[in-house]
Amino acid sequence: MSAVVELLGVRRSYPGGVEALRGVDLTIGAGELAAIVGPSGSGKSTLLHIVGTLERPSEGTVAIAGHETSRLGDGQLAGLRARTIGFVFQQFFLLPGSTALENVANGLLYTGAPAHERVRRAREALEQVGLGHRLGHRANQLSGGECQRVAIARAIVGRPALVLADEPTGNLDTRTGGEIVGLLRALNAAGTTVLVITHDRAVADTLNRQISIRDGLVESDVAA
Amino acid sequence: MSAEAISPSTLQPRDVLRVGLVGLRTRRLRAVLSVLGVALGIASMVAVLGISASSRNDLLAALDKLGTNLLVVKPGQSFAGAGTVTLPDTANAMVGHAKDVTAASTLEDLGDLTVRRNDHVDKAVTNALTVGAARSTLATTVGATLRDGAFLSPATSRYPAVVLGATAADRLGIDRVGSGVQVWIGDRWYTVVGILNPVTLAPELDSYALVGLAYAENELGADDSPSYMYVRADPGNVDQVSSILGPTANPEHPEEVDVSRPSDALEARAKTKTAFTSLFLGLGAVALFVGGVGIANVMVISVLERRSEIGLRRALGATRRHIAVQFLTESVLLGAMGGAAGALIGVLVTAGYDANRGWALTMPAYAVAGALACAVVIGALAGAYPALRGARVSPTTALRAA
Numbered sequence: 001m002s003a004v005v006e007l008l009g010v011r012r013s014y015p016g017g018v019e020a021l022r023g024v025d026l027t028i029g030a031g032e033l034a035a036i037v038g039p040s041g042s043g044k045s046t047l048l049h050i051v052g053t054l055e056r057p058s059e060g061t062v063a064i065a066g067h068e069t070s071r072l073g074d075g076q077l078a079g080l081r082a083r084t085i086g087f088v089f090q091q092f093f094l095l096p097g098s099t100a101l102e103n104v105a106n107g108l109l110y111t112g113a114p115a116h117e118r119v120r121r122a123r124e125a126l127e128q129v130g131l132g133h134r135l136g137h138r139a140n141q142l143s144g145g146e147c148q149r150v151a152i153a154r155a156i157v158g159r160p161a162l163v164l165a166d167e168p169t170g171n172l173d174t175r176t177g178g179e180i181v182g183l184l185r186a187l188n189a190a191g192t193t194v195l196v197i198t199h200d201r202a203v204a205d206t207l208n209r210q211i212s213i214r215d216g217l218v219e220s221d222v223a224a
Numbered sequence: 225m226s227a228e229a230i231s232p233s234t235l236q237p238r239d240v241l242r243v244g245l246v247g248l249r250t251r252r253l254r255a256v257l258s259v260l261g262v263a264l265g266i267a268s269m270v271a272v273l274g275i276s277a278s279s280r281n282d283l284l285a286a287l288d289k290l291g292t293n294l295l296v297v298k299p300g301q302s303f304a305g306a307g308t309v310t311l312p313d314t315a316n317a318m319v320g321h322a323k324d325v326t327a328a329s330t331l332e333d334l335g336d337l338t339v340r341r342n343d344h345v346d347k348a349v350t351n352a353l354t355v356g357a358a359r360s361t362l363a364t365t366v367g368a369t370l371r372d373g374a375f376l377s378p379a380t381s382r383y384p385a386v387v388l389g390a391t392a393a394d395r396l397g398i399d400r401v402g403s404g405v406q407v408w409i410g411d412r413w414y415t416v417v418g419i420l421n422p423v424t425l426a427p428e429l430d431s432y433a434l435v436g437l438a439y440a441e442n443e444l445g446a447d448d449s450p451s452y453m454y455v456r457a458d459p460g461n462v463d464q465v466s467s468i469l470g471p472t473a474n475p476e477h478p479e480e481v482d483v484s485r486p487s488d489a490l491e492a493r494a495k496t497k498t499a500f501t502s503l504f505l506g507l508g509a510v511a512l513f514v515g516g517v518g519i520a521n522v523m524v525i526s527v528l529e530r531r532s533e534i535g536l537r538r539a540l541g542a543t544r545r546h547i548a549v550q551f552l553t554e555s556v557l558l559g560a561m562g563g564a565a566g567a568l569i570g571v572l573v574t575a576g577y578d579a580n581r582g583w584a585l586t587m588p589a590y591a592v593a594g595a596l597a598c599a600v601v602i603g604a605l606a607g608a609y610p611a612l613r614g615a616r617v618s619p620t621t622a623l624r625a626a
Contacts, residue, residue: 045624054539054619067230075232075543082233082541089623093536097250109243110541112234154540 002066003027004162004193005051010060012046020046021057022216028195030161033188035204036197038213045166047213048197052085052164053077065161082110086155090167092147094139100126100150101135107154118157125153129183145176152183156192163187165196169203181206233541235549244553247526248561255558258522261515262562262602263569266595269508270570273591275577276501282583283494286424290367292487293326293462294425297453297473300482309480310449315473316359322472324458324465329365330450331432332357334440339386339433340408341396351395355409356432356451357440358387365454366426373401373418380417381436384409384443387418391430409433410444425486426454515562516602523555523610527617534614535622548615552607559603563596570595 005028012021020043028034038044049055050062053069062069065084069077081087086107094103104122105115113121126132129149139147148168155163165184169177181196181203188194196207204210212219235243248255297319299309311330320328337355338347362368363375374380376387386407388398396407398416406413414435423429440446453473457465466485470478527534534547542550571587578585 049620049623052539054623072230073232075545076230078233078538078541078543078546079230080541081539083230087536087539089536089539091532093532093623095246095250095533098246107540109239110233110235110537110543110546112236114236115239115242 002030003063004030004032004065005195006061006063007051007057008061010050010057010062012043012050012055013058020216021050023060024213024216024218026211026218026221028162028193030193031188031191032209033185033194033207034196034209034211035207036195036211036213037199037201037204038219039199042213043216044197044199044213048164048166048195051162051195052087053080078110083158084161086158086160086163088148088151088155088163088165088168090170092139092144092151092171094142094147094150094154096140097138099136099138100131100142100146100153103139103150104153104157107157111158121157122153125157126150128156129153144172145179148172148176148180149183152180152187156187160192162193162195165194167198167200168196169198169200177203233543233546235542235546240549240553243550244557247530247551247554248557251526254522255561258519259515259558259562259565261511261518262559262599263515263566265508265510265512265515266563266566266599267508267569267573268511269505269598270567270587270591270595271573271577272501272504272508274570274574274585274587276498277588277591278574278578278583278586279581280494281586282581283490285584287487287490287494290425290487291456291459292485292491293457293459294366294486295455295457295462295466295469296426296484296486297450297455297469298482298484299451299474300480310451311453311473311481312476313448315450315453316448318472318475319453319455319469322465322468324461325455326458327361327365327456329359329361329454330437330448331359331362331429331434331452331454332437332440332446332449333451334435334444334446337410337444339392339396343408345408351392353392353395353431353433356434357437357444357446358432358434359437362429362434362454363387363420365456366423366429368423368426368429369421371419371421372399373416375418375420376434376436378438381438382442383436383439384412384414385417385436385439386414387420387434388416389420389430389432389434390422392433393419395431407433409435424490426452428452512598512602516559516606519555519558519562519603520606520610522558523551523607524613526554527551527610527614530614531617531622534617535619538619539623544615547617548611551611551614552604555607555610556600556603559599559601559606560596562603563599566599567592567595 007024007026010024013019036044101122104125105118108118129152131149168180184194209223211221299311316330334355338350339353339355360376360378360381401416405416466483469483470481474481575585
C-alpha cells in the first residue's frame with residue numbers, strides 16, 4: 001500500500017514564536033479513512049493546511065501522492081491541489097450567486113478541462129452525492145446539508161487521490177452530519193483516501209483510524 | 225517514491241473571461257454604480273468631439289456652398305500713417321473689368337451718420353451699428369440671403385430706403401419689412417425694404433444699415449470711395465486675382481490695399497479647437513479619472529470581501545497569478561462596460577444635438593475607438609493594485625478568516 005500522505009519531522013512556527021506543529025510524523029496510506037482529532041489550538045488546522053499544500057512546513061518533509069512538496073513551485077503546487085487533492089470545508093465556501101452545477105464544475109476550473117467536460121463531470125458528481133435534482137439551484141437556495149453535499153461533489157469531481165475534510169459536520173445538526181459522514185464513507189469505499197479533521201470525538205470514532213493531536217504533536221494513533 | 229511530473233494548474237483563456245464575469249454577475253448593482261463615473265467621462269468626451277466635428281463639418285459644408293472664391297479688399301494703413309485711407313472711386317470699375325473677376329461690389333462707410341429706431345433716440349446712441357452705402361450688386365456678390373423683403377435694387381437705391389444686417393435688425397427691434405416700418409438715419413425716416421440673414425463670408429455686414437449708393441451720393445455726400453470691396457474670382461484663378469487686386473483697386477498706392485480671403489479664416493477657425501471644446505474635454509478627463517478611482521475603490525473592497533473566495537480558489541488549484549488575472553479581468557471588464565455605455569451615450573447626445581441644430585451627424589471613428597481604449601486602460605490601471613493585493617492574500621488566512 002503506497003502512501004498518499006507522508007510527513008516526516010514536520011514543524012511549523014509562526015512569527016512571534018508560536019509553534020503550531022512541533023515535529024509530526026504521519027503516514028496515510030492509499031484507501032484509508034482517517035480522522036485527525038484534537039481540541040482547538042492543537043495544531044490540526046495547520047496540519048490540514050500543510051497536508052493540503054496551502055502552507056509549507058518550517059522544517060521537515062511533506063510528500064503528497066509521492067511528490068515532495070518542497071521541490072515544487074507555486075504553479076506545480078497549485079496543479080497538485082487542482083488534480084490530486086479535494087477540499088471540504090466547514091463553511092462550505094460555495095459561490096452564493098452560482099448554481100450547484102457551476103460550483104461543482106469550478107472544482108475542475110484550474111485543471112484546464114474544457115467547459116463542457118467540466119459540466120458533464122459536475123453533473124455526475126452531484127448525482128453521486130444524491131443531488132441530481134438540485135443542479136440548477138443557487139447555493140443560497142440550498143440547506144446546510146445540501147451545501148455540504150455540493151462541496152463534497154466539488155471536492156471529488158476531479159477524482160482526487162486525497163480528500164481533506166475540515167470539520168465537515170461542524171455547521172450541521174447531528175442527523176445531517178451523520179449523513180455527510182456516511183457519504184464520506186461511501187466515497188472511501190469507492191477507493192478515495194479520506195482524511196477528516198475534527199474536534200468531535202464522536203465523529204472521529206466512526207472512522208477507521210483516529211490520530212489525536214495535542215499541542216502540535218501526535219498524541220495517539222489508533223487504527224480500528 | 226514514484227513521482228511522475230506534475231503539470232502546473234492551468235486556466236483556459238476562455239475561462240479567464242468567465243471567471244472575471246463571476247464577480248460582476250453576482251454584484252450587478254455595484255458593477256453598474258462603479259461604472260458610472262467612467263461612463264460619464266467617456267460620454268462627455270465623445271459628445272464634445274462629436275459635436276465639434278459636426279459643427280466643423282457643417283461650417284465647411286456651408287463654405288463649400290457659399291464658395292471659397294470671395295476676396296475682400298480693404299484700404300490698409302497709409303505709410304504716412306495719418307487719416308482714414310479709402311479706395312479711389314475708380315476701384316469698382318477697374319476691378320470689375322480685371323481678368324478672371326466674375327463679380328465685384330463695394331460698400332462705403334458713411335461715418336458720421338447713425339441709425340436709430342426713431343428721432344427721439346439720442347444721436348450719439350450708435351448701438352455699434354454703422355450706416356453704409358452699398359451697390360445693388362452687394363448681396364449677390366457676397367452670397368447674402370434675405371430674411372425678409374428684398375435687397376436694394378437700382379430703383380430703390382435712389383430713394384431713402386434701407387436694408388438692415390441681421391444684427392442691426394435685432395438691435396433696432398425690427399423683424400419684418402412693410403410700408404410702415406421705418407428707421408431714423410441722419411435727419412429723416414428711411415423705409416426698411418429688406419433684412420439680411422447673417423452673412424457667413426462677410427460678417428461685418430451684419431451690423432450695417434445699408435442705403436443705396438445713388439441716393440447716398442445725391443443726398444448724403446458719399447463719393448464712391450469704398451471702405452470694402454467684395455470680389456468674386458474665377459475659382460481656378462483666385463490666387464492670381466488676389467495678387468493683382470492691390471494695383472488694380474488703387475494703382476497709385478497698391479501698398480495701401482489689404483486683400484483677404486474670408487473663407488480661409490473661417491476654415492482655419494473651423495479647424496482649431498475652441499476653448500469650449502478644451503474645457504469639456506478637460507472636464508471629461510477629470511470625470512474619467514474620478515471614475516477610475518471609483519473602480520479601484522470598488523475593486524479593493526471586492527478583494528477584501530472575497531477573501532474566502534480567494535482562499536477557496538487557491539484550494540481548488542488557482543495560482544497567485546490566476547487570482548491576479550481574475551481581478552484584473554474584472555476591472556478591465558468594468559472599464560470596458562463604462563466605455564461602451566459612455567460611447568453610446570456620447571453618440572446619442574451628439575445625434576440629439578445635431579438633429580436640434582439641423583447638422584448632419586458626424587462622429588469621428590477615432591473618438592469612439594479612443595474612448596473605448598481609454599476606458600479599458602483605466603480599468604486595467606484601476607485593477608492593478610487590487611489584483612496584486614488579491615494575489616498576495618495567503619490562502620490559509622483567507623480560509624480561516626471566514
